[in-house]
Amino acid sequence: MKEMNEKKNQSAARNYSIVALIFALLACIATFFLGITRGLVSMQVFSGLQAADVNRWLLVSGGLIVLGLAAYAIMEPDRVRRFFTGRQARYGSNALVMSIAFLGILIVGNVLAYQNPVPVADLTEDKTNTLSPELSSALKTLPTKVTATGFFSQNSPTDAADKLLNNIKANSNGKFDYNFVNPDRDPQGAKEAGITGDGKILLQMGDHKEIVAGASESEILKGLLKLLNPR
Amino acid sequence: MRNIWIIAKREFDHYFISPIAYVVAFLILLTTGIIFAINIYYFIQNALQSFGQVPDISPITGAFGFLLVLSIPAITMRLLADEARMGTLELLLTAPVRDFELVAGKWLGSLLFILTIVAVSLVYPIILNGLVSPGIDQQLVMSSYLGVILVAAAFLALGVGISAVFTNQVAAFFVTLMTFVFLWWLIGFPAQVLQGSASEVFRYLDMKTHFYDSLNLGSIKLADLVYFVSLIALGLFVGTTAIETRRWR
Numbered sequence: 001m002k003e004m005n006e007k008k009n010q011s012a013a014r015n016y017s018i019v020a021l022i023f024a025l026l027a028c029i030a031t032f033f034l035g036i037t038r039g040l041v042s043m044q045v046f047s048g049l050q051a052a053d054v055n056r057w058l059l060v061s062g063g064l065i066v067l068g069l070a071a072y073a074i075m076e077p078d079r080v081r082r083f084f085t086g087r088q089a090r091y092g093s094n095a096l097v098m099s100i101a102f103l104g105i106l107i108v109g110n111v112l113a114y115q116n117p118v119p120v121a122d123l124t125e126d127k128t129n130t131l132s133p134e135l136s137s138a139l140k141t142l143p144t145k146v147t148a149t150g151f152f153s154q155n156s157p158t159d160a161a162d163k164l165l166n167n168i169k170a171n172s173n174g175k176f177d178y179n180f181v182n183p184d185r186d187p188q189g190a191k192e193a194g195i196t197g198d199g200k201i202l203l204q205m206g207d208h209k210e211i212v213a214g215a216s217e218s219e220i221l222k223g224l225l226k227l228l229n230p231r
Numbered sequence: 232m233r234n235i236w237i238i239a240k241r242e243f244d245h246y247f248i249s250p251i252a253y254v255v256a257f258l259i260l261l262t263t264g265i266i267f268a269i270n271i272y273y274f275i276q277n278a279l280q281s282f283g284q285v286p287d288i289s290p291i292t293g294a295f296g297f298l299l300v301l302s303i304p305a306i307t308m309r310l311l312a313d314e315a316r317m318g319t320l321e322l323l324l325t326a327p328v329r330d331f332e333l334v335a336g337k338w339l340g341s342l343l344f345i346l347t348i349v350a351v352s353l354v355y356p357i358i359l360n361g362l363v364s365p366g367i368d369q370q371l372v373m374s375s376y377l378g379v380i381l382v383a384a385a386f387l388a389l390g391v392g393i394s395a396v397f398t399n400q401v402a403a404f405f406v407t408l409m410t411f412v413f414l415w416w417l418i419g420f421p422a423q424v425l426q427g428s429a430s431e432v433f434r435y436l437d438m439k440t441h442f443y444d445s446l447n448l449g450s451i452k453l454a455d456l457v458y459f460v461s462l463i464a465l466g467l468f469v470g471t472t473a474i475e476t477r478r479w480r
Contacts, residue, residue, distance in 0.1 A: 042429070087479060088479060088480070091476075091479040092476075095472055095475065095476060098472070099468075099472065102464075102465075102468050106461045106464065106465060109457055109461060110435070110454075110457055110458060110461055112457075113453050113454040113456075113457035113458070114435055114454050116453055116454075121450075121451045122449060122450050123370035123371060123373060123374040123449040123450070123451065124368055124370065124371050124374075124448075124449035124450075125368045125370060125371070126368075128448075128449070129448055129449055129450040157277055163448075166444070166448065167448065169444065170444035170445060170448065170450065173431065173434075174422060174430055174431060174434045
């Protein structure tokens with residue numbers, strides 16, 4: 001009779017343990033979606049939600065995962081013990097530790113390389129990738145992103161300008177971007193930007209605008225300095 | 232090391248009896264050839280207005296880098312997935328070969344195949360050098376080709392790693408393609424939207440930035456080299472771990 005009661009209790013515990021596991025799984029799914037929401041909030045895609053609220057819900061869902069797993073461990077101690085002491089767990093944990101250590105080494109290596117953005121070599125014959133020290137330091141002091149719009153008609157090739165602007169972009173740590181507009185095809189856009197001639201470049205930083213006479217390092221430097229020190 | 236070389240050589244020879252490899256090589260060389268011809272035509276047409284601009288090899292190597300995104304999944308999909316499907320992986324695992332040697336051998340074999348295509352494509356800078364007086368910037372050619380080789384090596388390592396996880400070639404192909412699309416295009420998008428350090432992290436993870444904004448322009452940065460070497464190491468590590476888990480799974 002006593003044995004039968006024990007078996008009954010064990011079977012009931014097994015049923016509840018599955019519920020606890022499902023509970024943990026649902027909490028896990030909720031955490032995943034909340035994590036995505038948190039990312040979208042930080043990208044300012046959702047304006048109605050506060051980051052602090054999403055963080056609170058993330059904490060709650062994380063807590064529920066722990067609670068569900070803990071309840072399962074209490075109800076099924078033998079299974080949990082077997083899971084952690086089994087052959088797969090032993091090898092699996094070894095592989096996990098190795099993976100974490102390996103990823104750690106890769107991340108540290110990349111962070112160190114990123115913090116030292118010194119060009120190893122400029123292999124071009126005329127050193128086209130080496131910007132003047134003045135322009136490099138101006139790029140480093142940019143507070144926000146600068147967008148350059150080159151107004152080049154079909155009569156003015158964009159090759160040289162494209163090369164220079166691409167080089168500036170590559171040395172700007174993401175704070176400089178550019179595009180080209182054909183003023184013959186978009187005369188309204190050119191007029192709105194205040195462009196009166198061919199081959200001119202409009203530099204824009206927030207609300208500040210500056211028109212540069214041509215695609216040369218000195219002209220762009222002059223324009224950037226004017227943007228950095230508006231009158 | 233000897234084992235790696237034996238496996239690489241076997242794999243390299245195997246490519247030349249596979250139709251997929253010929254199709255991939257043909258498509259890469261045809262597309263870069265068309266771009267090369269258009270590039271030459273454009274410069275001849277605009278010679279008077281180019282203000283001393285000379286053509287260089289970067290448009291061709293740039294297109295080559297892009298074509299690798301689409302073609303490498305077809306090269307790597309069968310490497311280990313096919314061995315697992317055919318049951319020959321078990322035989323390989325019982326041979327006196329370490330897991331890493333097996334994965335590195337497969338990677339090296341596929342890299343040698345891509346290097347063969349790269350070697351054939353060197354005909355473009357040679358022709359260009361003959362057309363332009365006094366010749367093209369040869370150091371820029373070296374840097375651009377180094378970029379292509381690093382992109383190929385990183386993609387191949389990731390492809391081998393993913394192929395080791397799957398037993399189905401088609402699944403390996405699509406997962407590899409999706410991973411490449413993510414690394415080449417999608418990962419860069421948040422950098423356009425986000426501000427501050429989060430934007431910089433995504434910009435750093437964007438593979439095409441390391442190629443188009445540096446190596447393909449003749450500039451070699453420490454961060455680019457570390458980035459590509461890290462991806463190669465990651466791919467080989469994933470492959471080795473996936474093979475290792477087959478022993479105790």
